[in-house]
Amino acid sequence: MLxxxxxxxxxxxxxxxxxxxxxxxxxxxxxxxxxxxxDKCIQPTDWMRKNHMEFLKQRREVTVREGVRxxxxxxxxxxxxxxxxxxxxxxxxxxxxxxxxxxxxxxYPK
Amino acid sequence: xTMDRRTVLGLGGAVAAGAILLAPGVRLIAxxxxxxxxGAQRWAMLIDVNHCTAACTACTDACRTENNxxxxxxxxxxxxxxxxxEVQDEEGRRxxxxxxxxxxxxxxxxxxxxxxxxxSFIRKDGIVxxxxxxxxxxxxxxxxCPYKARSLVYFQVDVDxxxxxxxxxxxxxxxxxxxxxxxxxxxxxxxxxxxxxQAAGEGAMLFGDLNDPQSEIAQRVRTLKTETIRADLxxxxxxxxxxx
Numbered sequence: 644m645l646x647x648x649x650x651x652x653x654x655x656x657x658x659x660x661x662x663x664x665x666x667x668x669x670x671x672x673x674x675x676x677x678x679x680x681x682d683k684c685i686q687p688t689d690w691m692r693k694n695h696m697e698f699l700k701q702r703r704e705v706t707v708r709e710g711v712r713x714x715x716x717x718x719x720x721x722x723x724x725x726x727x728x729x730x731x732x733x734x735x736x737x738x739x740x741x742x743x744x745x746x747x748x749x750x751y752p753k
Numbered sequence: 754x755t756m757d758r759r760t761v762l763g764l765g766g767a768v769a770a771g772a773i774l775l776a777p778g779v780r781l782i783a784x785x786x787x788x789x790x791x792g793a794q795r796w797a798m799l800i801d802v803n804h805c806t807a808a809c810t811a812c813t814d815a816c817r818t819e820n821n822x823x824x825x826x827x828x829x830x831x832x833x834x835x836x837x838x839e840v841q842d843e844e845g846r847r848x849x850x851x852x853x854x855x856x857x858x859x860x861x862x863x864x865x866x867x868x869x870x871x872x873s874f875i876r877k878d879g880i881v882x883x884x885x886x887x888x889x890x891x892x893x894x895x896x897x898c899p900y901k902a903r904s905l906v907y908f909q910v911d912v913d914x915x916x917x918x919x920x921x922x923x924x925x926x927x928x929x930x931x932x933x934x935x936x937x938x939x940x941x942x943x944x945x946x947x948x949x950x951q952a953a954g955e956g957a958m959l960f961g962d963l964n965d966p967q968s969e970i971a972q973r974v975r976t977l978k979t980e981t982i983r984a985d986l987x988x989x990x991x992x993x994x995x996x997x
Binding site: 707719749750 | 789874885916936
């Protein structure tokens with residue numbers, strides 16, 4: 644009985660993993676993101692995919708409250724490589740159904 | 754050899770003290786970026802009222818352009834980071850004076866003391882700011898400020914092509930005020946109002962570091978008769994006026 648439960652659990656985990664993998668492939672275009680310049684981001688791409696929200700929040704705190712301004716890590720600098728906000732931010736956020744409000748106030752420079 | 758508790762504690766303390774003292778100037782933790790606001794500076798402004806004319810609005814205009822400060826067209830709701838005020842002595846012996854009034858970036862800011870979310874705070878270099886990410890719009894700070902330097906954003910502010918991307922617009926329902934153009938100061942520039950006053954206006958405004966005895970503002974504050982508004986409140990404001 645215990646074994647059968649374990650097998651079912653492993654199957655479910657594998658299945659959900661493959662669904663997630665399919666999901667991230669579905670939202671990522673085959674030829675890469677449109678309007679992308681440059682070779683690499685300020686952090687490894689995989690790391691940024693998972694952690695950009697915490698990273699941006701941490702940078703925000705130290706910039707606003709401590710006055711630490713690192714030009715390359717400023718939100719304003721995203722657009723030097725990711726030229727289209729619709730393709731870079733909005734598409735993924737719409738897909739996963741999150742609504743970050745960074746650009747309600749911050750201006751994504753053209 | 755066995756060590757009793759006192760010896761072990763003593764050795765631990767000595768090692769810790771040694772780590773701090775052995776290498777002066779060398780930090781075990783990497784120093785943060787050099788642009789960090791530092792207590793070595795104390796930003797302040799000096800306004801020479803004799804050079805400020807009633808007709809000139811260079812400072813207020815420059816502030817609106819630089820910081821994306823909107824005008825809603827409703828006097829009760831309009832946002833002012835810096836405004837021109839006309840003052841007249843009671844007997845009317847002196848001609849009326851016109852002077853800009855802005856956030857005084859007090860050393861003991863009452864707005865910071867009353868803020869329930871610690872959205873209002875004072876940086877190490879003395880600039881008082883509102884962290885709009887934390888502000889809940891309760892407006893305690895607006896009541897606490899004796900200079901009426903703060904405004905609540907009553908309406909949604911739209912971004913257009915003329916907006917300055919270096920300064921985000923503020924969302925509806927947060928409190929905002931003069932930042933001494935902190936983004937420019939951190940970049941080594943002067944606040945927009947001071948630059949405009951010196952270029953287009955009468956050169957009445959001066960900005961600088963009070964902690965640097967060689968700076969022009971420190972010398973003028975030291976040698977000339979300057980005043981602050983409502984000095985009796987003991988808040989140590991850092992917008993000084995000359996000829997008031």
